[in-house]
Amino acid sequence: MPYQENREFQSVLDELDQCAENGQPFAIFRKPDEKKVIAVIQKDSTKYELDFNTQGFVFAPFNWADNALLIKADKVECTEYMDASLVQQSTRALSEKGRVSHINLVQKAIDEIEVGSMEKVVLSRKIEEPFNESAFTVFETLLKSYGSAFCYLIYHPQFGFWCGATPESLVQIADNRIETMALAGTLPHISGISPQWGTKEIVEQEMVSTYILEQLSDLTDSLTLDKVESVRAGNLWHLKSSVHAVMAKDTTIDQVVSALHPTPAVCGIPTAKAKAFINANEGYDRTFYTGFLGEINISGPSDIALYVNLRCMKLERGIATLFVGGGITDASEPEKEWIETQNKSRTMLNILLDDI
Known part of the structure; x- marks a missing residue:
C-alpha cells in the first residue's frame, strides 16, 4: 500500500497526466539520494530553444545543436516521494536479437582504433520491448528502484514520453563553481563481491x-x-572520479557545456572522429539517448544541474525503446562488449512489468 505521505505526489502525477492530455510539456525529476521531487510545467505547447538564462528544464539530443528543447518553468511543483516497498525484478529473458550485427560493429571499431583513427568510441544499440503500464507507473518504479540515480519522466508533444535513471552527471554549476565527473567502465554487481577491474576499464x-x-x-x-572510486548504479559498478573547478572570468555556461558534451563516456576520443564513426555506422538515430537533461535556474539564478541521458527509454504506444552501449578501445573483445550491453539492459528491463 502506498505511503500516506505520497498523496501529494500522486496529486502532482494526476496534474501531469492532464497536462499530457492537453499537449502541455512537462518534466518531473528527483536528484540522486534525495526525497524531493520537482515538476516543471509549461503553460502551452510552444517549442522553445535552449537558453541558459531562462528558468526551466532542458532536454537535448546527442547531436545537441539539433532540436535542444527547453520546457519553460511556467509552474513548478515540489513534493516528496517515500516508499519502502520492494520492487519485483523483471524476469524477462534477454533477447539475442542484434547480437551478430553489434559484434561486427564492435570489431569494425577495433580495426579503426588499431590503425590510429581513434583511441576510443562508444557504440550503442536499441531494444524494443512491449509494456502495458502508464508512463507515470514506470516513473514511480524508477524512483523506488534507483535512489542514487537522477530519475526523470519528461513529456513533450514533439516526441512523447521519455524516462530514465542516469548515474552520470554532466555538470553542476552554482555560484560559478563547477562539479562534474569522469565515469567509465562497467561490471555487473554481485552481492558480497567487490568489483575486480581489468586493465581495459582502468585505462x-x-x-x-x-x-x-x-x-x-x-x-x-x-x-x-579526485581519486578514482568504484560506484554502484543499480545492478552495475562503474569507475568514477569527481572533478571540481571555478569558472574563469568571462567563461559562459554555454562554453562549459559545449566543452563537456558529448563526453568520452558516450562518444569517444577524439570527439569529432568518434562522433563521425557513430553517425556513419550505428545504423539508427540516437536522438535523446546520450544527450543531456536537467534543471536550469530553478534552484536559484545561474544554478545549473545537468545529467547525461543514460539508462533511459522512450515510451510510445505500448512499446518501450531502450538504449544500451559501451566504450570500445583496442583492448575490447567483441563478445564481451555484447555481454556488457546485455547486462546494462537489465537496468531498464527490471522496471517493466512482465504481465504483458
Missing part, C-alpha cells in the same frame, strides 16, 4: 578523466581531480 576511465581536464583547463581556475 578507459583514465582516458575520460584526462579528456575532461583538458577540455576545462582554459575555461576554469582551481581545477582538481
